[in-house]
Amino acid sequence: MKPLIAGNWKMNGLAGAKGEIDALIAKLGGSAPDDREVLICPPATLVAAFAASYSDEAIQIGGQDCHPLASGAHTGDISAEMLADAGAAYVIVGHSERRADHGETDAIVKAKAEAAFRAGLTPIICVGETKDEREGGKALEIVGAQLSGSLPETGETYVVAYEPVWAIGTGLTPTNHDISEMHDFIRSKTPEGTRLLYGGSVKPGNAKEILAISNVNGALVGGASLKADDFYPIVEAAPGEM
Numbered sequence: 001m002k003p004l005i006a007g008n009w010k011m012n013g014l015a016g017a018k019g020e021i022d023a024l025i026a027k028l029g030g031s032a033p034d035d036r037e038v039l040i041c042p043p044a045t046l047v048a049a050f051a052a053s054y055s056d057e058a059i060q061i062g063g064q065d066c067h068p069l070a071s072g073a074h075t076g077d078i079s080a081e082m083l084a085d086a087g088a089a090y091v092i093v094g095h096s097e098r099r100a101d102h103g104e105t106d107a108i109v110k111a112k113a114e115a116a117f118r119a120g121l122t123p124i125i126c127v128g129e130t131k132d133e134r135e136g137g138k139a140l141e142i143v144g145a146q147l148s149g150s151l152p153e154t155g156e157t158y159v160v161a162y163e164p165v166w167a168i169g170t171g172l173t174p175t176n177h178d179i180s181e182m183h184d185f186i187r188s189k190t191p192e193g194t195r196l197l198y199g200g201s202v203k204p205g206n207a208k209e210i211l212a213i214s215n216v217n218g219a220l221v222g223g224a225s226l227k228a229d230d231f232y233p234i235v236e237a238a239p240g241e242m
């Protein structure tokens with residue numbers, strides 16, 4: 001399988017940020033190497049413009065969230081169909097910032113993943129434990145429950161991102177042993193061929209080591225995806241087709 005290096009810009013980036021993608025593509029020599037996939041998930045306001053500029057040329061574009069329904073009276077929300085219409089290929093669902101800030105349950109995350117399938121998008125389903133849960137020895141139990149509740153059963157292809165909540169934006173990362181143990185565990189709970197990403201303070205300095213861990217098939221990168229100078233070395237650090 002091809003590793004997937006995904007950048008989640010979160011609520012960062014105005015139209016001028018397109019320059020960072022142009023710079024990234026220039027560093028990549030015009031397109032992502034054939035043996036890895038590069039994805040940028042910008043704010044919703046930029047999805048259509050970015051997708052029109054880069055359509056399959058070098059990188060793919062994704063959304064950061066979607067509503068479970070296709071349309072309706074849901075002020076401020078965006079459906080998976082709208083993201084697909086704008087040219088997105090992927091959508092992140094169940095990010096811990098949405099689970100925490102918007103009360104998203106596993107059932108809602110699962111409904112969003114199914115909405116992504118309905119629209120022809122590939123969902124990136126996020127799971128991860130808090131610091132207290134990790135320190136209490138409950139990381140596998142918590143992530144196991146999130147997987148049971150959040151993963152769709154349709155047989156369609158999805159991506160799982162393991163993002164320990166305490167590692168996001170903190171500069172902290174689990175030990176290689178802990179990442180390996182969790183990814184082996186998630187592998188045992190997901191269909192063969194499912195790509196498993198690690199996310200949480202992935203930086204140019206630690207990407208190579210993390211991406212070399214067994215059953216880590218890519219990364220979901222936040223802060224370090226905003227600048228081409230940081231994101232490019234992470235893309236380069238991914239091993240080729242696995």
Ligand SMILES: O=C[C@H](O)COP(=O)(O)O
Nearest residue numbers: 008168169200201222223
């Ligand atoms: O979606 C990305 C993650 O939340 C990781 O963010 P970070 O790389 O800034 O820690």
